[in-house]
Amino acid sequence: MIQYYFRSQGFRLLTVLCLWSFSAGFPAASPAATDSIAELHDKAKKEGGKVTLYAPLSARAMEVIPQAFMKRFPGVTVDHIDATPDKLLARILSEARGGRVLADVYGGSLAYVAQLSDQQLLVPLALPEAAPYPAQTKSEFWVATDSQFYIAGWNTNLVKKGEEPKTFEDLTNPRWKDNLMGEPRDFQLLIGFAKRKYNSIDKAVDLFKKIAANGVQFHKGHSQLVEFLVAGQRAACFTCYRTISRRA
Numbered sequence: 350m351i352q353y354y355f356r357s358q359g360f361r362l363l364t365v366l367c368l369w370s371f372s373a374g375f376p377a378a379s380p381a382a383t384d385s386i387a388e389l390h391d392k393a394k395k396e397g398g399k400v401t402l403y404a405p406l407s408a409r410a411m412e413v414i415p416q417a418f419m420k421r422f423p424g425v426t427v428d429h430i431d432a433t434p435d436k437l438l439a440r441i442l443s444e445a446r447g448g449r450v451l452a453d454v455y456g457g458s459l460a461y462v463a464q465l466s467d468q469q470l471l472v473p474l475a476l477p478e479a480a481p482y483p484a485q486t487k488s489e490f491w492v493a494t495d496s497q498f499y500i501a502g503w504n505t506n507l508v509k510k511g512e513e514p515k516t517f518e519d520l521t522n523p524r525w526k527d528n529l530m531g532e533p534r535d536f537q538l539l540i541g542f543a544k545r546k547y548n549s550i551d552k553a554v555d556l557f558k559k560i561a562a563n564g565v566q567f568h569k570g571h572s573q574l575v576e577f578l579v580a581g582q583r584a585a586c587f588t589c590y591r592t593i594s595r596r597a
Contacts, residue, residue, distance in 0.1 A: 394424045401428045403437040404456025434461050445470055458537070462491050499538045503585040504578055517542075520587055521559035528584040529560070530574055533567040535588040560587065 393400070406414065406429065415427035430437065434457030441452055445468065455465065465471050471490040479492045486493035501520070503513055507528075514520050520529060543553035566583055568574055574586050 390422050390425070393422070398425045399428055400425060400453045401430065401451055402454045402456070403430045403432075403441065403452040404454065405431060405433055405437070406456075434458060437461075438464060441465065441470065442468065456494070459491075460536075466490060497537070499535060499541065500589050501585060501587045502575070502578060502589045504581055504583075507581055507584040514585065517560070517587065518556065520563070520585070521556070523563065525563045525585065527564045527566075529563055529565045530577060530583040530586045531565045531567050531588040532571055532574060533569065538588055 400418075402415075411429065411431075415429060418427055419425065430440075430452070432440070437452075437455065438457060438461045441450065441455065442464075444451055450470065455462075462471075473489045474491065475489075476492055479487050482492065486496075501514060501517065514522075514525075539553055539557055542556060543550040547553050547556075565587075568577060571589060574589060577583065578586050578589075
């Protein structure tokens with residue numbers, strides 16, 4: 350059995366790319382802010398009736414999201430290109446260097462979105478449905494679609510009741526030596542501590558150095574971490590996560 354206790358929040362993002370041709374990597378135009386949904390629907394049908402989506406989606410998401418979209422907007426089909434966010438980003442940048450951008454919508458984390466922004470491959474995105482969202486979950490170029498909660502978990506067969514870690518700071522205790530696992534790519538957790546908890550990058554780095562001193566075993570893939578945790582390979586995992594979806 351695995352139990353989870355504490356968490357740190359990050360965001361998965363949905364970003365809209367230009368729907369038209371690009372010149373030297375710059376968008377030629379963007380939808381008028383005053384266009385209604387019905388007007389955008391009509392324009393999309395006139396321009397070919399296809400939305401190309403570059404995003405990693407689960408099998409269940411693929412069953413639900415494109416179908417719901419096409420039902421809501423008849424005459425417009427979804428062409429989904431599936432891969433990891435980094436591979437999709439590399440594909441977009443390669444296509445842009447070739448003088449064309451095929452993706453209408455890109456789904457990935459903020460780090461990848463920042464690279465697209467640096468290359469000036471994004472156009473402003475105005476979604477009225479996102480108005481209630483907190484400011485940190487949107488910008489003029491993207492809106493959050495999923496909230497990722499980074500949490501710690503432990504195997505209750507290996508950690509006695511009452512000995513569970515109550516905070517991430519507890520994981521610096523030497524008793525966790527050679528008993529921790531983590532995902533090496535979860536830099537968002539470090540950013541969360543630096544910006545939200547300590548308001549100091551030095552304090553956040555110091556915490557992670559102390560945790561690392563306990564001999565953390567790293568594995569790529571959160572699902573793999575959970576499998577190893579269940580199997581008892583290590584007693585605790587400090588970069589597990591759960592995802593909660595929100596749709597604008």
